[in-house]
Amino acid sequence: MTVNKKKAVRFGVKVFFYLYIIIIFYFVLLSERYGRETGYQTSHVNLVLFKEIQRFWNYRHLLSFEAVLTNLFGNIFAFSPFGFMLPIIAKNGRGWIATVFSTFIFSLVIESCQLFMKVGVFDVDDLLLNTVGGAIGYIAYRISLKGYRTYDRWKCKKK
DSSP, rough: OHHHHHHHHHHHHHHHHHHHHHHHHHHHHGGGGGTTSSSSSSEEEEEEHHHHHHHHTTTTSSSSSHHHHIIIIIHHHHHHHHHHOOOOTTOOOOOOOHHHHHHHHHHHHHHHHHHTTOOOOEEHHHHHHHHHHHHHHHHHHHHHHHHHHHHHHHHHHHO
């Protein structure tokens, strides 16, 4: 890939990354679909790891499929793009630890905003699931990068 093409790709991913950040904040803090139109009178906090995950799993037959899917897997899938795009837009390529740590910090910022704005729940389970999502995104990035490099070498040999 030429230098100009790399710059264009990085710029496009940066634009998409910033839009992604805005969309995440909207859905977590403002989206009426998830009951965010009015804040609570007090903040809601869960500091017990696996408490909400276990509750959603144990009561999955009583809850809607959408509620279980959103809580258990939505947090993972919502943060996978973060882990995928961050190494692309970072100048140094961001390694595994830096990407996972950055995902955790981004998630902590979002959870803290929920706490201070009194919308949703500050939940350590969300921190865990979001961080796992970022790690999965990074793994997908590495697999994609390896696939692209393999394809590129094959293409060069073919010429």
